[in-house]
């Protein structure tokens with residue numbers, strides 16, 4: 001079973017990525033370093049609930 005979630009930039013708070021994940025393998029909130037087009041650099045993106 002896969003759940004859809006949004007990755008939000010911690011710098012500018014824009015929602016840049018929508019991903020799916022397996023809740024059994026990743027039960028916690030994910031934190032990923034990804035490129036933010038608004039900040040024009042790689043920032044930490046946090047899962048938004």
Ligand SMILES: [Zn+2]
Nearest residue numbers: 009012036039
């Ligand atoms: Zn940003």
